[in-house]
Amino acid sequence: MxxxxxxxxxxxxxxxxxxxxxxxxxxxxxxxxxxxxxxxxxxxxxxxxxxxxxxxxxxxxxxxxLPRDSASRLPLIEEGVWPTKPLFLNSTAGETISRFLEDCQNVELLSSKGISTRLGLLLHGAPGTGKSMLAAQMAAHLQIPIYIVRLDSLISSRLGDTAKNIRNVFDFIPSKRAVLFLDEIDAVAKIRDDKNEMGELKRVVNTVLQGLDSLDDDTVVIAATNHPHLLDPAIWRRFPYKIELDVPDQSVRTEMWSYFLFEEKIEHHGDSVLLANVSKGLSGADIENISLSVRRRTILDGETPSLNKILMAVMSSRSGSPSLLEKRPLSHEDKRSLTIFLHEKCALEVTNIARIVGVSRQMVYKYLKELNNGN
Ligand SMILES: Nc1ncnc2c1ncn2[C@@H]1O[C@H](COP(=O)(O)OP(=O)(O)OP(=O)(O)O)[C@@H](O)[C@H]1O
Ligand SMILES: [Mg+2]
Known part of the structure; x- marks a missing residue:
């Protein structure tokens, strides 16, 4: 070429x-x-x-x-990287994403017709659902850099410096065609009528509002938060586009297991569906973490951990705290709880449960009978 x-x-x-x-x-x-x-x-x-x-x-x-905090000398923003991994989202998010991207790509046309658009998008939802990754992916799609505001250095211990830092960030951005990403915006945009707060918080929120209003029409601002209810209503209004990222649904979980654990090998489709069934409520980050722990074991032990061990890890995971794979074999108690879990969560047939858990069918019947007898 x-x-x-x-x-x-x-x-x-x-x-x-x-x-x-x-x-x-x-x-x-x-x-x-x-x-x-x-x-x-x-x-x-x-x-x-x-x-x-x-x-x-x-x-x-x-x-x-890059602008820095005057006391700590830490940069207030950093340039993020465009993600190279795919993002898997529930279909409900897709429509707002494409509408927002289309508006971003057509700001000039829209403003030439007298329609000024504020390119503000607020992403909210549980931790680990892909908010930060979606922001970076949008920048990649628009082929522009993403500047991530570093809240740890922005919030200064010196009174008055936080507002100054916020002004510096907003002054820096208009010179670039870029995405400004305010991750965890609740830290600087909480409701202003909190009685326990002093004037400093009010000042900080007002500075963020002024900053947002000062941006050029073609500056894309994305904000993310796990606590949308804490946001000041005036901040809320500055973001006309809003997307709630939910934990993945069954079909998205299947795609995630297939990608993160099985490298999309088609022969593992059935296992991906089963894992999706038992991982309801877990986030994308949880599923990725469990998958990585399985793959680490595969490399270090020289063989793929058995499906029952993986299921055991999923079963004992809670959203935000994924359980990693145990090294030891499953105990009798583990097998019993896994049997009951598969029976209750997936309505699997006894033969299937026996195969997956690695016990005889008689044993499965026994566990389930004990369950019904209240043991
Ligand atoms: N929907 C998803 N599709 C693909 N990967 C995902 C998804 N959600 C999370 N991940 C994986 O988990 C990692 C963490 O997700 P990310 O930081 O984007 O979540 P977040 O919503 O910003 O979480 P937090 O609220 O904790 O900041 C990502 O880098 C990615 O590897
Ligand atoms: Mg994040």
Whole structure:
């Protein structure tokens, strides 16, 4: 494949200006062309290079340009990376996502017709449901950088500095075509009438409101929170688009198990469905964590852990605290509770339960009988 002169100049210019966002964007376009030219290996190599980040950025002095807290000298924002993993979402989220992205891509057209749009999207929902990842993925889709506000450095111990830091962040953003990501926005946008709070909180929330109002029309702002009910109503109104990310439903859980645990091998489809059945209520992050613990064991022990062990880990997981895989074999008690769990949660037949748990059918009958007798 030949790289045209324009692309080459763009690449070199971006590299010379230490503008890694542009290097990545142009590099990704080249990788796409390589793929189209059936050079999958070249594309993979290039994408691997583009994912390398951190060191050169810090060493280039580019990171120096980011606003910092005057006391701690920590940067107030950092540039996030575009995700390379897929995001699995319930179908209800899809419509707002595409409407928002379409509006982002057509701001100029819309404003030329006199329709000014505020490109504010609020993501809310339980921890580990993919809010931060969705924000980064939207930036990737729009091919613009994402600036993540670091609340730990933004909230200053020095009175008055928090508001100053917020102003600095909003002053920095209009110069970039970028996504501004206010993760865990509740920390700086709580309802202002809380009687126990002093004037500082009021000032902070007002500064966030002023900052949001000062942004250019084409600046995309995404905010995320696990506590939408704590947000000040005025903040709430600044985000016309809202998406609630729920824990995954049955079919999304099936996709997640298949991707995170079985590398999408079709012969494991049945196991993915079964795991989806028993993991109701767990988040994407939980499912990923359990899957990673299984894969770690597979590598370290030299064999795939049995399905009953995986099920046991899922069964004892609660949302937000996934259980990792045990090294020891299942005990008699484990087998009994797993049997009852599969019977109650999945309405599986006795033969199936016996096969999965690794006990005889007689044993399954015995466990279930004891259950009915109240033991
Ligand atoms: N819907 C999903 N699809 C794919 N992966 C997911 C999903 N949800 C979570 N994950 C995995 O879990 C990780 C953590 O998710 P993420 O940080 O985006 O959640 P969050 O909603 O922002 O959580 P928090 O409220 O704790 O900040 C992701 O990096 C991803 O690997
Ligand atoms: Mg998050």
């Amino acid at each position: 030949e790289v045209d002169t324009h692309t080459l100049i763009e690449l070199i210019d971006a590299a010379m200006s230490a503008d890694y966002t542009r290097v990545r964007r142009t590099g990704n376009l080249v990788a796409k062309k390589l793929l189209e030219a059936k050079d999958a290996e070249g594309a993979k190599l290039l994408q691997g290079l583009l994912r390398k980040k951190g060191m050169p950025l810090q060493a280039s002095g580019y990171a120096e340009a």
